[in-house]
Amino acid sequence: MQADPPKPSLLATLIRHYDDLVDHVRRRFGERVFAREVVHDLCVQLLENDEREGVRQPLALLRKIAHDNAISYCRRERRRSSLIVTLAELPEVACNTASQERQVDAAKTLDRLAAAISHLPPRCQAVFIMHKLHEIPQAEVAERLGISLKTVEKHLRVGMIACREYLQTEVAP
Numbered sequence: 001m002q003a004d005p006p007k008p009s010l011l012a013t014l015i016r017h018y019d020d021l022v023d024h025v026r027r028r029f030g031e032r033v034f035a036r037e038v039v040h041d042l043c044v045q046l047l048e049n050d051e052r053e054g055v056r057q058p059l060a061l062l063r064k065i066a067h068d069n070a071i072s073y074c075r076r077e078r079r080r081s082s083l084i085v086t087l088a089e090l091p092e093v094a095c096n097t098a099s100q101e102r103q104v105d106a107a108k109t110l111d112r113l114a115a116a117i118s119h120l121p122p123r124c125q126a127v128f129i130m131h132k133l134h135e136i137p138q139a140e141v142a143e144r145l146g147i148s149l150k151t152v153e154k155h156l157r158v159g160m161i162a163c164r165e166y167l168q169t170e171v172a173p
Contacts (some may be wrong), residue, residue, distance in 0.1 A: 011046045013058040014039070024063050025070050038070045045069075109167065116166035120159055127152055128159035 014021065018039065025035035042065055055061055117125060126145065130136045131152070136144075142152045 009051055010058050010062060014043055014062055017059055021062055021066050025066050029070050038066055042066050042069055112167055113163060116163040120162055124155040124159050127155035131156060
């Protein structure tokens with residue numbers, strides 16, 4: 001009885017048919033440098049993983065793996081390049097901070113709003129601050145202050161109207 005000749009390992013086949021595999025990838029994907037990179041990655045993959053047993057056609061398997069790796073590499077590069085923004089696509093101002101003029105205007109508006117709140121009657125002021133600034137629900141504000149929900153709603157309405165009117169009036173510098 002005659003034993004089958006030992007089958008060459010995938011790594012040995014890769015080394016023996018290195019130029020073949022590079023040409024195979026190059027014909028399908030164009031660049032020789034890219035093809036060499038794919039075959040080198042395949043070599044590393046074979047070195048890192050356990051040897052497959054019982055491979056009947058090692059060269060065909062290596063071609064298939066190299067082709068699949070090349071496709072994966074192309075897809076990965078396409079995804080990566082779609083995420084990269086070129087300099088021409090970047091906006092002129094990369095910082096979203098407001099200009100000094102806008103910051104000064106915002107500070108003035110905030111000061112006017114604080115003044116408007118300070119001019120509210122004490123109970124209305126407490127309701128307004130608790131609900132609008134501390135974001136306490138109206139029902140909880142009513143419970144904490146010992147007033148009805150309707151009274152909380154009335155104080156909020158009065159406070160909003162007073163603040164709106166105060167902000168719309170021109171304040172002399």
